[in-house]
Amino acid sequence: MAPLRTQQLAERMAELARATAAPRSVEQVLEDVTSTARELIPGADTVGVLLVAKGGTFESLAGTSELPHTLDEIQMKYNEGPCVQAALNEQILRTDDFRTEPRWSQYSAAAVEHGVLSGLSVKLYTAERTAGALNMFGSQPNAFDAEDETIGAVLAAHAAAAILASREGEQLKSAMSTRDRIGQAKGIIMERYGVDEVRAFEMLKQLSQDSNTKLADVAQRVIDTRSGT
Incomplete structure (x- = not known):
């Protein structure tokens, strides 16, 4: 060249x-x-x-x-x-x-x-x-x-x-968004049912398995129930 x-x-x-x-x-x-x-x-x-x-x-x-x-x-x-x-x-x-x-x-x-x-x-x-x-x-x-x-x-x-x-x-943005949603849902479950963080996450995972739904989607549903949507 x-x-x-x-x-x-x-x-x-x-x-x-x-x-x-x-x-x-x-x-x-x-x-x-x-x-x-x-x-x-x-x-x-x-x-x-x-x-x-x-x-x-x-x-x-x-x-x-x-x-x-x-x-x-x-x-x-x-x-x-x-x-x-x-x-x-x-x-x-x-x-x-x-x-x-x-x-x-x-x-x-x-x-x-x-x-x-x-x-x-x-x-x-x-x-x-x-x-x-x-x-x-x-x-x-x-x-x-x-x-x-x-x-x-x-x-x-x-x-x-x-x-x-x-x-x-x-x-990376998607992963961070998923993490934030799961964290928010755990907080809602902890407050609602009086459980610790570990138990709240186990409850989310169980819901995900029982409904055959992605964990992030289950977390969003939990958030939606609190916001009334």
């Missing part, structure tokens, strides 16, 4: 890392990633991120224009295309000219109709139940090269890390 492009990539990755340290949504982080890809990869006229869940649902995120979302919808309609394949299987997929691309005939024809001749898709390593890809599209043939693949891989790794960090944060 040319020294100038290497320096630009290093500077932008440092900026992205600093931005990620502040409280920001996944959408905001991904928007930074897609705009950076468009800035550093000359052939990328538009960029987006596709997330695909195991159930077949998908999210088209952080597009630098509406075109990536349109192309994602086309791929999900035909169940074929580089973004889907990169998200689910391949690490990097590059198309130099969709007019002669044999791998995804229906999608390729649609991409050409929308003025897209080149594509570069890089897998995001997100989570067990969700796959993803960073996708770049060019209006000219042969818009991407090996250096672009390297830059895309670096940016995709950053995007994947941001998604995983966000999910871990959401899981």
Whole structure:
């Protein structure tokens, strides 16, 4: 990679890392990633991120224009295309000219109709139940090269890390909320029945087992009975 492009990539990755340290949504982080890809990869006229869940649902995120979302919808309609394949299987997929691309005939024809001749898709390593890809599209043939693949891989790794960090944060918030609800329910039971904390927790667990209901949901029901809801 040319020294100038290497320096630009290093500077932008440092900026992205600093931005990620502040409280920001996944959408905001991904928007930074897609705009950076468009800035550093000359052939990328538009960029987006596709997330695909195991159930077949998908999210088209952080597009630098509406075109990536349109192309994602086309791929999900035909169940074929580089973004889907990169998200689910391949690490990097590059198309130099969709007019002669044999791998995804229906999608390729649609991409050409929308003025897209080149594509570069890089897998995001997100989570067990969700796959993803960073996708770049060019209006000219042969818009991407090996250096672009390297830059895309670096940016995709950053995007994947941001998604995983966000999910871990959401899981932590959920765990803390569950703990707080159980603690509040225990307090209500202790006051209502004159029992200690250990016995109150045992009563909650018994209710959970008898009703085949999650402990957190049982705790919420106890709280609701006190609030009159």
